[in-house]
Amino acid sequence: MIRIRDLEKDFPEGDGTRVKVLDGVSLDVAEGEFVAVVGASGSGKSTLLHIIGGLDTDWRGEVEVAGQRLAGLPDAARSRLRNEKVGFIFQSFHLVQGMTALENVRLPAHFTAGVDVKAQEARAREALARVGLSGKEARSPARLSGGERQRVAIARALFCRPRVLLCDEPTGNLDHRTGDGIISLFRSLCEEGLTLLVVTHEDRLKQAAGRAVRLEGARLHAEVTG
Amino acid sequence: MRVASLWHLVRLSLRRDLRGALSSTFGVAMGVGTLVFFVALGSGVGRVVREQIFPAEARLVQVVSPAVSVGALFGGGALDDRAVARLAALDGVAHAHRRMNVRVPSVSSFNGDFFGQRLRMGMELPAVGVDPGLFAGEIPPERFVDRGEGESIPGVISSRVLEIYNRSFAPARGLPNLSPRMLEGFTAPVEFNRSWVASRTTGPSIPSRVEVVGVSPRGMLAGVTIPLDVARRINARAGADAESYSGVTLELRDPSDVPRVSEAVKQMGLEVDDSERELAQTAGAAVLLTTSALAFLSLLICVLAAVNIAHALSASVRARAKELGVYRAVGATRGAVKALVIAEGALLGLVGGAVGTLGAWLLGFAVDLAAQRMLPAFPFKPDSFFLFPLWLCAGGVLLGVLAALVGSFGPARRAAATDPAQVLAG
Numbered sequence: 001m002i003r004i005r006d007l008e009k010d011f012p013e014g015d016g017t018r019v020k021v022l023d024g025v026s027l028d029v030a031e032g033e034f035v036a037v038v039g040a041s042g043s044g045k046s047t048l049l050h051i052i053g054g055l056d057t058d059w060r061g062e063v064e065v066a067g068q069r070l071a072g073l074p075d076a077a078r079s080r081l082r083n084e085k086v087g088f089i090f091q092s093f094h095l096v097q098g099m100t101a102l103e104n105v106r107l108p109a110h111f112t113a114g115v116d117v118k119a120q121e122a123r124a125r126e127a128l129a130r131v132g133l134s135g136k137e138a139r140s141p142a143r144l145s146g147g148e149r150q151r152v153a154i155a156r157a158l159f160c161r162p163r164v165l166l167c168d169e170p171t172g173n174l175d176h177r178t179g180d181g182i183i184s185l186f187r188s189l190c191e192e193g194l195t196l197l198v199v200t201h202e203d204r205l206k207q208a209a210g211r212a213v214r215l216e217g218a219r220l221h222a223e224v225t226g
Numbered sequence: 227m228r229v230a231s232l233w234h235l236v237r238l239s240l241r242r243d244l245r246g247a248l249s250s251t252f253g254v255a256m257g258v259g260t261l262v263f264f265v266a267l268g269s270g271v272g273r274v275v276r277e278q279i280f281p282a283e284a285r286l287v288q289v290v291s292p293a294v295s296v297g298a299l300f301g302g303g304a305l306d307d308r309a310v311a312r313l314a315a316l317d318g319v320a321h322a323h324r325r326m327n328v329r330v331p332s333v334s335s336f337n338g339d340f341f342g343q344r345l346r347m348g349m350e351l352p353a354v355g356v357d358p359g360l361f362a363g364e365i366p367p368e369r370f371v372d373r374g375e376g377e378s379i380p381g382v383i384s385s386r387v388l389e390i391y392n393r394s395f396a397p398a399r400g401l402p403n404l405s406p407r408m409l410e411g412f413t414a415p416v417e418f419n420r421s422w423v424a425s426r427t428t429g430p431s432i433p434s435r436v437e438v439v440g441v442s443p444r445g446m447l448a449g450v451t452i453p454l455d456v457a458r459r460i461n462a463r464a465g466a467d468a469e470s471y472s473g474v475t476l477e478l479r480d481p482s483d484v485p486r487v488s489e490a491v492k493q494m495g496l497e498v499d500d501s502e503r504e505l506a507q508t509a510g511a512a513v514l515l516t517t518s519a520l521a522f523l524s525l526l527i528c529v530l531a532a533v534n535i536a537h538a539l540s541a542s543v544r545a546r547a548k549e550l551g552v553y554r555a556v557g558a559t560r561g562a563v564k565a566l567v568i569a570e571g572a573l574l575g576l577v578g579g580a581v582g583t584l585g586a587w588l589l590g591f592a593v594d595l596a597a598q599r600m601l602p603a604f605p606f607k608p609d610s611f612f613l614f615p616l617w618l619c620a621g622g623v624l625l626g627v628l629a630a631l632v633g634s635f636g637p638a639r640r641a642a643a644t645d646p647a648q649v650l651a652g
Contacts, residue, residue: 046651047647050646050647050650050651053555055554055555055646055647055650056647075559075560075561076559076561079554079557079558079559079562080557082554082555082556082557083556083557084557088555088556088650090650094548094549094551094552094555094650096238096549096552097242097549098238098241098242099238107552107553107556108556108557109231110227110228110231110234110235110558111227111231111553111556111557111558111559111562112557113227113228114228117230156556160557
């Protein structure tokens, strides 16, 4: 589902030099696999996720997601990939203020051509039900708890029935109990065939994943998981 | 991106920053409103100047004998029947209407019942004779003919004179307002070859009566217009020139022929009397100049409105960087993000333009109402000082949209260039 070969990425430093955050990174993630990427802060975990999701385009190497090679892919095609096959979940949820939970979930539909409005709404309700938020469709993000907001964000990521879910510290802003609930949700999504790549520095999430890799010194290393 | 989705997201964004949206809309409305108001005022006043004060008809060319003509010594420059025939034969001329001044002074004195009021007055009353065809379509030709010696003379009054009488003369003297129909049949005594101003006249005076048969914008402004044959008869009887004409009014088939025909007239040694047309043009140019200056100021306000929108949208784009990043993360293309910001600007401009145009119309209506109630009647006072043609209203709204589009283009580009990876990190 995800295939990465010799991925390189560097950032400019203030003194004019460039610092490498990814140096010859290669990774394969099979369909339905749950992989955790761990590493210290600033090690390039989020950057790796953004590259896989087509949000970052300034890199060298080969990246293939859901059968789509990302190198040189035009903006429209990358956007369609994110809209149809890749879902994003962020540590800060990034829900849109002023929209209800339901509107946040169906946000991707605004960027999809020719979608039936009634079908969209039904699908958004279904996604909210899937994450246990039935009855809270009309709530604004401000009136939801942290765990509920993250569930809305997950429902939004699931709305377009993606094949890959990219999660950036999804439990980082949640208390232990709420985080456990999210982790068990990820497990069940994975059992349904969804591919998950989760960036985290939390052990419990690493333990929940089927496989973990560590990003250190700009390179990936295999990790032993429980 | 579908229009319904664009509309939904634009509404959401503007609703969240309602104060900023209202401020931007107000700026556009002010600029567009002042522009539409002044252009409508200029158009309205210009219409009064063109159609009522100086109603120079575009198809008419007034031909007169030159004041000084070397050619006259050799028979050129005179307006006789031969010259009239040549003028009528010019390409583009539909009719040549002869004019002959009554070449002796004339006075009119009235002492009697004037539409229910006792009136006693006297005045010098210049007269000019014209071909009946000049009033074709306005006055039946059989009513505007020489009825013969001893009979009343049919006369046509200028509609501008009637306007001045109704708005200025009558109210000041407690006389009734008159309509053209009321005037028809009104008869007043007139004496030709007599003057209260000239020191001396030759020969006996010729008493007669003038009966008003109509009111026309083509009537003589300072006097009465009578049939050509009557003028010729009076001139002959008073021993004045009854052969040559004072002028000829050429009625052209098409207004675009005026320059060519005017040039041909001059080549015949005759002159074209453009004084009325020039007055209209001068007055029109003064109105246009004033309107243009005010419109320019209004355009500056529109430019400021565009700058205001640019600032407001720039601030909005900066504040919503994360949100725009989320849009990109869930599948929005750069073009969709750009379209979103441009649509926000366009909506602000559309509402501002519509509100400004409506405001200008309402203000114009209020000014007209106040003018009707507070300003005294004066000649050529219009029912409305404003003219709001459809193109002006549509143009006002479009200008609002255009100003907003110009203002939103920069912020839209910046929004599209938002790096989602950067704004969504952390």
